[in-house]
Amino acid sequence: MSAETGTRMSKSSRSALLGAMFLMATSAIGPGFITQTTTFTVQLGAAFAFAILVSILIDVAVQLNVWRVVGVSGQRAQVLGNKVAPGVGWVLAGLVLVGGLVFNIGNIGGTGLGLNALFGLDAKIGGAISAVVAIAIFVSKRAGVALDRIVVVLGVLMIGMTAYVAVVSRPPLGEALRSFVLPDTVSFLAITTLIGGTVGGYITYAGAHRMLDSGITGPENVGAISRSSVYGIIVTGVMRILLFLAVLGVVAGGVTLAQDNPAASAFEAAAGEVGLRLFGIILWAAAITSVIGAAYTSVSFFTSERTTPRTRNLLTIAFIAVSALVYVLIGTAPVTLLVFAGAFNGLILPIGFTVILWVAWRRRDLLGGYRYPRWLLGIGVLAWLISLYLGWSSVSAVGTLFA
DSSP, rough: HHHHHHOOHHHHHHOOOOOHHHHHHHSSSSSHHHHHHHHHHHHHHHGHHHHHHHHHHHHHHHHHHHHHHHHHHHHOHHHHHHSSSHHHHHHHHHHHHHHHHHHHHHHHEEEEEEHHHHHHOOOHHHHHHHHHHHHHHSSSSSSHHHHHHHHHHHHHHHHHHHHHHHHHHHOOOOHHHHHHSOOOOOOOOHHHHHHHHHSTTTHHHHHHOOOOHHTSSSSGGHHHHHHHOOOOOHHHHHHHHHHHHHHHHHHHTTTOOOOOHHHHHHHHHHHHHHHHHHHHHHHHHHHHHHHHHHHHHHHHHHOTSSSSSHHHHHHHHHHHHHHHHHHHHHHOHHHHHHHHHHHHHHHHHHHHHHHHHHHHOOOOOGTTTOOOOOOHHHHHHHHHHHHHHHHHHHHHHHHHHOO
16 A cells, blocks of 8 residues: 555545444443443542543553554564564463453343343343344444444444433532542552453454454554544543543432442433433443454454455354353353453453564564654553553452462
C-alpha cells in the first residue's frame, strides 16, 4: 500500500478500522466490567473517578504500543513472540486460549442473565440462544463485515442507554469531577483491577489482530493505527464513566443496592421498570460482544494469514459452541477455573507486552526499518512495570486459594 492510499483510506478500510476499535472496546466491556464498576462505585463513591482516570491513561499507554508494533510489523503477537524467542509465541497463544475459553463460559452466562432481566427467560436458555446469535455472525460469508457492524451498533447502543440512566440518576457531578484529580481516597486495588479488566488477557490484542485481518498495516498507516487504538480506549473509558455516574447517583441518593445483583438494582432504582429492562439490554450487549471478541481473538492466535476465512470461521464457531455447551451443562464456570483463568490473564499482559516492547526497542528489522518513538517506548515501559505487578497479584491469588 502506498503512502497516498494509506492517508486516503477507502470506505471499507475505514469501516474495518472502526470495527477493530469497537471490537477492542466492547471486548473490555463485559459482564465483569459492569460488576467491577458497580462494586467499586459502591465502595469508594466519587473517589472511584480517580481510579478510572489512572486506568484509562495506563490503558492508552499499553494499546498505543500494542497497536503500533502489531500494525507496523503486520504480524500477530504470537508470531512476533516466536521471532523474539522460539516458543514464546506458543506459550502466549496457550495462555490466551485457556483464559479466553474459561472466561467465555462466563460471557455466555452473562448473555443468559441479560435476557433473563429483559424477558424473564431461563438463563441457560438465554445463553444458548445468544450463542446461536454469535455463531450466526461467523456462518455468514461476509463474517468480517458482519462482525464490524454488530460490535459498532451494540457499542453505541450500550453507551446511549447507560448515558440515559446516568442522567436520570442525577449524580453529584461536581464531586465526581473533583475526584478525578483530588480524590478523598486512592484504591490501588481498584486501579489494578480496572487495568486487568480492560487490557488483560485476550482483550489486549482483540483490536490489533482485527486490524491486521482488515489489511491496514505498515509504517504508512501509523497515524490511523495510533488514533484508532486511543479512540478504542476512550470508548471503553466513556462507558466506564457513564456507568460510574449512573450508579453514583443512586448510591448518593441513599439507596442500598441488592448484594446479589447490585448493577441491576442500581438501574432499577434510577429508572424503575424501564431501568431494569435497559440493564438487561446493556448486559446482553456487553456479554455477547465479549463472546464474539474472546472467540475471534483466541482463534487468531492459532491461525495465520494463510488460514482460509472459512477455516477461521469454523474454528471460531467451534470455540463459541464449546463455551456454550459447558455453560448449559454446568450453569457457570467453576470458581476454581475462573481464578485460574484470571491468573492466566494476569500473565498474558506482562509476557506479551515484553515481546511488544522488545520488538519496539531492539528489533527494528521486524518493523520494516521504522524508527520507533522513544517517548512511546518510555510510557510503554512504565505500563509494563505495572503489568508485572498485576501478573504477580494474579499468581498470588491462585496461591492463596490453594494454600
